[in-house]
Amino acid sequence: MKFLQFSDSDFDAQFAAILSRSEETAKDVEQVVLDIIADVRTRGDAALLEYTRRFDRLEAESVTALQVSDEDIDYAFARVAEEEIAALKLAVERVARFHEKQKQETWLSTHESDILLGQMVTPLERVGIYVPGGKASYPSSVIMNAVPAKVAGVGEVVMVAPTPGGEINPHVLVAARLSGVDRIFRIGGAQAVAALAYGTACVPRVDKITGPGNIYVATAKKLVFGQVGIDMIAGPSEILVINDGSGNPAHLAADLLSQAEHDELASSILITTDRAFGEKVIEEVERQLKNLSRQQIARKSWDAFGVVIVAGNLDEAVAFSNRIAPEHLELAVNAPFELLPKIRNAGAVFLGHFTPEAAGDYLAGPNHTLPTGGTARFFSPLSVDDFIKKTSIVYFSEAGLNRLGRDIVRIAELEGLEAHGKSVSVRLKPESEKKGKS
Secondary structure: OEEEEOOOOOHHHHHHHHHOOOOOOHHHHHHHHHHHHHHHHHHOHHHHHHHHHHHHOOOOOOHHHHEOOHHHHHHHHHHOOHHHHHHHHHHHHHHHHHHHOOOOOOEEEEEEOOEEEEEEEEEOOEEEEEOOOOOOOOHHHHHHHHHHHHHHOOOEEEEEOOOHHHOOOHHHHHHHHHHOOOEEEOOOHHHHHHHHHHOOOOOOOOOEEEOOOOHHHHHHHHHHEOOEEEOOOOOOOEEEEEEOOOOOHHHHHHHHHHHHOOOOOOEEEEEEOOHHHHHHHHHHHHHHHOOOOOHHHHHHHHHHHEEEEEOOOHHHHHHHHHHHOOOEEEEEOOOHHHHHHHOOOOOEEEEOOOOOHHHHHHOOOOOOOOOOOOHHHOOOOOOHHHHEEEEEEEEEOHHHHHHHHHHHHHHHHHOOOHHHHHHHHOOOOOHHHHHOOO
């Protein structure tokens, strides 16, 4: 664990390790994924069954047998406590209510009497959502991906999830039913992404794939983009906390560890104007680490990619935050709403001392699928917009085309596209007809 100051001569060099932490042997991974995609395209279900046996230790005679049944989900409900079901229902309701406010409607503009312009908003027909398995099970990922799709009006939501040894977390299945997921397959990895992108005899082809996964899943999504839409390429989780020396060090330590426990490449950063407060936070982190169930993962993350930065003032802290565009940004200061207008780049902003990032992860309402690795400079959180498409509507009456046609022809001629211009000019009335014969 290191203390850094912006004034350090080697600050950028020391911080570079955190910024580059998600860089992998991309070429090696990419070739493996390319081979898997090609195999699934060629052999379809047979390839899926083989990879599921190899990677998930799950035997099945057909991919149909890998589809989760209604009885499986009923059994999951029977295994989950009522208060847990109630909590997941609350999350679904709150996330749905938030995303309802994002919906857009088809619109038409009639401010010109001879021309009609507009935009048609249409939900995607079928989407695939990827839900990670392995190190942890994430019912919240199901909710955050499926609910906005259903709010948008998507016709069918197909979920894929790896199930090592055939086991699938019952809370994931409960969340899937509550969120409106239509079909679930026990497949994961790059092979699941390929199946969703190209379709097989049993797995339907989708229009878009959303949801996080490991480096192989992320690479597969990147490689099938264009064949299908994707949400974003998710990297390791990250949190940045801006602090002015106020608040409880134990609270901020818990917030930093909430990201460190995700995986060994997660990054937890505190920027404070009070070094003594930062020292107390570090002490708390070390104390709390000893009792974490995921201590080994959190320890590796904290030791490699945790840092406390001492800033001269809050403006300096905000400027740095905008530069790195964190996934999660906590403004743990006495006057968070004064800082908020200065924030330019962040996936989500959590204001004040009683808004831990975990509230947003689960049931505050906004989506927890957020841009990572600095991509909050140009990406937005997953939303209803990710599950719709917009189609432009253009109507010219004869009078409208005669009014604007010659300017259209002139621009076509500027570009040397004669046929473009002629497609308009052949429809135009001669100037003598427009002005009337003398």
